[in-house]
Amino acid sequence: MLIYICRRLAAMLPILLIVSIVIFFFIHLIPGDPARIVAGPDASVQDVENTRAKLGLDQPLYVQFANFFINALQGNFGVSFRTQEPVHTMIVERFSATLELTMYSMVWAICAGLLFGVIAATHRGKWQDRLAMIAAITGISMPSFWLGILLVELFAVQLGWLPSGGSGSFQHVILPAITLGSGVAAVIARFTRTSLLESLREDYVRTARAKGAREAVVVWSHALRNGLIPVVTMTGLQFGFLLGGSVVVEAVFSWPGMGRLLIDAVNFRDYPVIQAELLLFALEFMLINLFVDILYATLNPQIRLVR
Structure with missing residues (x-):
């Protein structure tokens, strides 16, 4: 039984990788620019670009995904764009x-x-x-x-x-x-x-x-x-x-x-x-x-x- 459980837990890793890829790229297909939303409707183009760089959205998608997945394996899901709170803290509270x-x-x-x-x-x-x-x-x-x-x-x-x-x-x-x-x-x-x-x-x-x-x-x-x-x-x-x-x-x-x-x-x-x-x-x-x-x-x- 213990061997079976360990094997099933180990098999979850590649499944989570596939799910992460699907989630990540589908999310980026949602219309709307997070940098523009965070910077505000009255922000200049330069402010929006600075916000995008601050949020890490100026990097290639594969770099953003690699950072997300590696950090997720360590229990670090980043910081919320909206509240600037750690994501894991927000999830634990809810x-x-x-x-x-x-x-x-x-x-x-x-x-x-x-x-x-x-x-x-x-x-x-x-x-x-x-x-x-x-x-x-x-x-x-x-x-x-x-x-x-x-x-x-x-x-x-x-x-x-x-x-x-x-x-x-x-x-x-x-x-x-x-x-x-x-x-x-x-x-x-x-x-x-x-x-x-x-x-x-x-x-x-x-x-x-x-x-x-x-x-x-x-x-x-x-x-x-x-x-x-x-x-x-x-x-x-x-x-x-x-x-x-x-x-x-x-x-x-x-x-x-x-x-x-x-x-x-x-x-x-x-x-x-x-x-x-x-x-x-x-x-x-x-x-x-x-x-x-x-x-x-x-x-x-x-x-x-x-x-």
């Missing part, structure tokens, strides 16, 4: 807020998704199944920004039960967590239903029933455990999606996380911040995939990771 929102969203999505999926599978073809799947399709289809606006209108404006935005208390995280996790909950519900239906047809389930086990024990202790294997894989990938996909939700609810930071960086053409955040999102996905593989083998000891 990451905890995004992680908090993601964790609440994931807990809600897993609980709701598993519950709806189990109800749908154990009541196949009945009204409970249809209702659960209608809710799942609605959750997948509805854009997060639209769902967020509806929740704000209902629970913040009309009822006044919850704040419409900001952070600082558990009440502030409820609406953005529901908004962010609804799509994931719907996907988990559909995967759980399909996987559980297959498990309920297996011989070991019939054996457990023949021995007189209660239906709840058969479903939750026998069938669901094996049925969770593909669900775990999908859930792990969805967790990475939540971490990187909270941009719109954070904007709707004014949540002070990495999503808001990324939007501000794009608007200001703050290359160091954009590059660092996108590279961090890519690394998160790779680490989550590794964790999912390990958890996959833990849930089913018959599965052996390739060393």
Whole structure:
């Protein structure tokens, strides 16, 4: 297991290099001149050129990329064009807020998704199944920004039960967590239903029933455990999606996380911040995939990771 983990970690380096190249050159295709934005709209041509040289944007692109990648390997992502703060400091300050929102969203999505999926599978073809799947399709289809606006209108404006935005208390995280996790909950519900239906047809389930086990024990202790294997894989990938996909939700609810930071960086053409955040999102996905593989083998000891 340890050898497998070390090999997977080593294999991440060339992947990160490729991702870094794509991120770097695509960012430089964004219209707009960061030097002009930093220097100000009234700056002279000479001031803009001096600013460009100060920011290192006058160097060839391959030199800029080499400097960025080498420094990134050392944990140094440079200085923000906008605030002149170290990028890693800005990310650390915002990451905890995004992680908090993601964790609440994931807990809600897993609980709701598993519950709806189990109800749908154990009541196949009945009204409970249809209702659960209608809710799942609605959750997948509805854009997060639209769902967020509806929740704000209902629970913040009309009822006044919850704040419409900001952070600082558990009440502030409820609406953005529901908004962010609804799509994931719907996907988990559909995967759980399909996987559980297959498990309920297996011989070991019939054996457990023949021995007189209660239906709840058969479903939750026998069938669901094996049925969770593909669900775990999908859930792990969805967790990475939540971490990187909270941009719109954070904007709707004014949540002070990495999503808001990324939007501000794009608007200001703050290359160091954009590059660092996108590279961090890519690394998160790779680490989550590794964790999912390990958890996959833990849930089913018959599965052996390739060393």
